[in-house]
Amino acid sequence: MTAPAVEITGVSKVFTTGQAGDVRALDGIDLVVRAGEFVSLIGPSGCGKSTLLRLVADLVEPTAGEVRVNGKTAHAARVDQDYGIAFQSAGLLEWRTVARNVELPLELHGMPKRERADRSRELLALVGLEEFAGHRPSQLSGGMQQRVAIARALAAKPALLLMDEPFGALDEMTRERMQAELVRICAETSTTVIFVTHSIPEAVYLSDRVVVMSARPGRISHVVDVALGDRDDDTREATAFFTKITEVREALRGEQVDGTLRAVEVR
């Protein structure tokens, strides 16, 4: 039995904000992500889903509890480059060419130049941008930049991919195309993914499981099993897709009604 890709046990995170007092961003989070699984985190703003992702990435440290990645501490996993990460903004270095952006993580870890070049060519082919290797990021559209960012996240062949609303800034058409590509890439590379999103259809289309979170403090309120199997454009029009969307929406709405009531009480 191999270790789960990610194992989060009793994690809470409190941000100390000075005079405004402490903010309890996450409280009592337990979550296990199996190897090869695609898990989305969805919830209202301020539910701590991005913080949860950063805890797994070891960019933020938990106040209590434990995060293990590939059976190691999150810190060891970060040092070993066990995960790749992509953010809402592509975050490409504008002074590097597309290929050199993809090579960045490999370069920092001392991979020889020739291997690096081979790998970046391979990755750019995977995201369909091989003819743009020599371009500058500013010459690419938003969707293309995001594809470069995904190629970069996959550069070190990580078993785990962490994505924080990577398609959030894209238009609907580009977004759907990128989702389809991500499903294909994950299938080809059998990568585990934790995916933060605001979009219910996106979460349902991509995921094996959708983790629904509630805000103040951030908690996991529901976990919806999806698993639509092989996906294509017809999936978006299938009954199963809509059923799951409704299920996730109701799980979220339960929380939102709760939130509104609380807001009313405060006034």
Next chain:
Amino acid sequence: MTAVAAAAPSPAARRPRREVSRLVAPLVVGVAFVLLWQAFVELRDIKPYVLPKPTAIWEQLRLNWSGIVDSAKVSGANALVGLLAGSILAIATGILSARSRIADELLTPLAAAANAMPIIALAPVFNTMFSSTSVVPRRLVVTVVVFFPVFVNTVRGLRTVDPVHRELLDSYAATPWQFTRTVRLPGALPFVFTGLRLASSLAVIAAVVSEYFGGLQTGLGTRITSAAANTAYPRAWAYVIASCALGLAFYVTALLLERVAMPWRAHGSH
């Protein structure tokens, strides 16, 4: 005005048609201005000591050409040495200031105070500090003038890091030096070059004006004052125009260096 337009290159402005109009428009305005000037002086019969005719200035430019070139070399050398010294000093202290809080708290108020000082007014003081046959006082004035814009922009450039880049490099467990090399330094370049561009024209102005306060009898500034003292106003104007050309040459050089150093900016988007 043209200098300001060239300083803020927008992607659209790089299309050939816009490039041409960007050159032609200021030329047309410039020629029209000179023609109006000439007509105004001739028609209103303005005395040369009030405002000489452009043709008279042109005549002086031709007559004094070798003198102008020699003076421009002297002032240009002062401006260049001061510009280099001031910029190197400013970039070095900028790096120090961006790295250490204590250094920053010490240096930033000092730099601001130095900037608030009428530095050119220090030229006579420097002249008595060093011998009056020395070029050091003038170069020192340029150094001090140049320091502030380069320092401020360097510090801001080094401090301005996209939070996404910070997180990204953290996720790679990059060492501080790797972070500096791959993100911080290249990210600071546009800011440093903005400082250098401002400093390049300031350097020439400071070099020329510092010659107004005695010392060596060389350079464009000295020639301007001596021509004016001899009521040779068209000649004074000829040297003023030479100073202007020298300043532009420095500015354009800084601009070209900027493009060479940052090809990703020169590229623009399509």
